[in-house]
Amino acid sequence: MNPVSATRAAHRVLVLNSGSSSVKYQLLDMRDASRLAAGLVERIGEQTSRLKHSCLATGETREHTGPIADHDAALKAVAEELTRDGLGLDSPELAAIGHRVVHGGMFFTEPTVVDDEVLAEIERLIPVAPLHNPANLTGIRTAQALRPDLPQVAVFDTAFHTTMPESAARYAIDPKTADRHRIRRYGFHGTSHAYVSRETARLLGKDPSEVNVIVLHLGNGASASAVEKGRCVDTSMGMTPLEGLVMGTRSGDLDPAVIFHLARVGGMSMDEIDTLLNKRSGLFGLCGDNDMREIRRRIDEGDEEAALAFDIYIHRLKKYIGAYYAVLGQVDAVAFTAGVGENAAPVREAAISGLAGLGLAVDPELNAVRADRARIVSPKGARVAVAVVPTDEELEIATQTYALVGKNN
Numbered sequence: 001m002n003p004v005s006a007t008r009a010a011h012r013v014l015v016l017n018s019g020s021s022s023v024k025y026q027l028l029d030m031r032d033a034s035r036l037a038a039g040l041v042e043r044i045g046e047q048t049s050r051l052k053h054s055c056l057a058t059g060e061t062r063e064h065t066g067p068i069a070d071h072d073a074a075l076k077a078v079a080e081e082l083t084r085d086g087l088g089l090d091s092p093e094l095a096a097i098g099h100r101v102v103h104g105g106m107f108f109t110e111p112t113v114v115d116d117e118v119l120a121e122i123e124r125l126i127p128v129a130p131l132h133n134p135a136n137l138t139g140i141r142t143a144q145a146l147r148p149d150l151p152q153v154a155v156f157d158t159a160f161h162t163t164m165p166e167s168a169a170r171y172a173i174d175p176k177t178a179d180r181h182r183i184r185r186y187g188f189h190g191t192s193h194a195y196v197s198r199e200t201a202r203l204l205g206k207d208p209s210e211v212n213v214i215v216l217h218l219g220n221g222a223s224a225s226a227v228e229k230g231r232c233v234d235t236s237m238g239m240t241p242l243e244g245l246v247m248g249t250r251s252g253d254l255d256p257a258v259i260f261h262l263a264r265v266g267g268m269s270m271d272e273i274d275t276l277l278n279k280r281s282g283l284f285g286l287c288g289d290n291d292m293r294e295i296r297r298r299i300d301e302g303d304e305e306a307a308l309a310f311d312i313y314i315h316r317l318k319k320y321i322g323a324y325y326a327v328l329g330q331v332d333a334v335a336f337t338a339g340v341g342e343n344a345a346p347v348r349e350a351a352i353s354g355l356a357g358l359g360l361a362v363d364p365e366l367n368a369v370r371a372d373r374a375r376i377v378s379p380k381g382a383r384v385a386v387a388v389v390p391t392d393e394e395l396e397i398a399t400q401t402y403a404l405v406g407k408n409n
């Protein structure tokens, strides 16, 4: 902890992680990085929206169901919950509000205090992040309206990946066309990849500058990254969060000609294809379920459709582990994180199986342990560690926000 910050009157940070139909939030006390309140608003825009709020100080949890029309209404509902706990946004103890912004393009390589120019640039990037950036913008604008005097800080999913070499970031298309339309690999989930690669180094008792890590962020959206001595050198998501691994509802990698074929021969419109690949593909498209828990349950009951979806998911994951092994040349750890990575032991086991030639294995007993802490699940003395490292995007956003606001004070 920084002793200067400990004496600051304003030491709380509210973090807003606005997704396309949800808002996750946390209020943290940055003197010890403890969580004061946390919650989630889901299914925004539907009749059955749900707000789940926990106050860590009192141990109280509240849940409301009912229509929440948009992100603006969602944020106002969150502000009311915080006020009920005596943690309202009007508190002088609040130092800043940190926002996850999914697409920062090439422009934003670091967390940034929001001003009109920053807002305009996030807005210009909407065409390459149509599901995410509009929600992030609404979050920022509503927060500004509630506390116009407070610094609003944007923390970009893309920032950690801006260290990628051109050989990894460029697609093999004519550079003039690419530059005109800002087509390149940006990568996403960067806050998570940064946090998890650092925590993995810590777990190994090393400095991040001493280790090479393959991070597998497997949530609803999923991405892999190759992190060399603390810097990202490749990642599986591309210009948008559609490329790469098989995800909950997104296809990941696909022959681009499939799109021409669906349009020309299948008679589908571009919007229909977009919806198909982003919202009705991946695990959901393959077997009708996007939740790994449900897929495992079906497999246990002998469901072949679910088993094939699982195999396709694992095959893609294994390919990326191999690819990033080759990109890095030497690997110290493979780290599994996010909802699936942290909880689904069969996914870790299947993805690593058969990779003993690369020095990779999981110990079945260690892998079966359920715990919230970072841990190694490879056999003792293995050449490469396989680790489970819980991600904490909200803590990372709060830390970056507080550091920036402190610098500017």
Ligand SMILES: Nc1ncnc2c1ncn2[C@@H]1O[C@H](COP(=O)(O)OP(=O)(O)O)[C@@H](O)[C@H]1O
Residues within 6 Å of the ligand: 218, 219, 220, 221, 248, 290, 291, 292, 293, 338, 339, 340, 343, 344
């Ligand atoms: N116990 C579990 N076993 C297997 N999968 C799980 C478990 N808990 C959560 N998951 C998976 O995690 C996913 C959500 O991950 P999360 O990182 O919260 O995603 P996101 O932040 O993208 O919404 C769920 O869809 C589910 O598939």
Ligand SMILES: CC(=O)OP(=O)(O)O
Residues within 6 Å of the ligand: 019, 102, 157, 188, 189, 219, 220, 221, 222, 241
């Ligand atoms: C960028 C991205 O895919 O985010 P999420 O996993 O939250 O959808």
Ligand SMILES: [Mg+2]
Residues within 6 Å of the ligand: 219, 220, 338
């Ligand atoms: Mg997530």
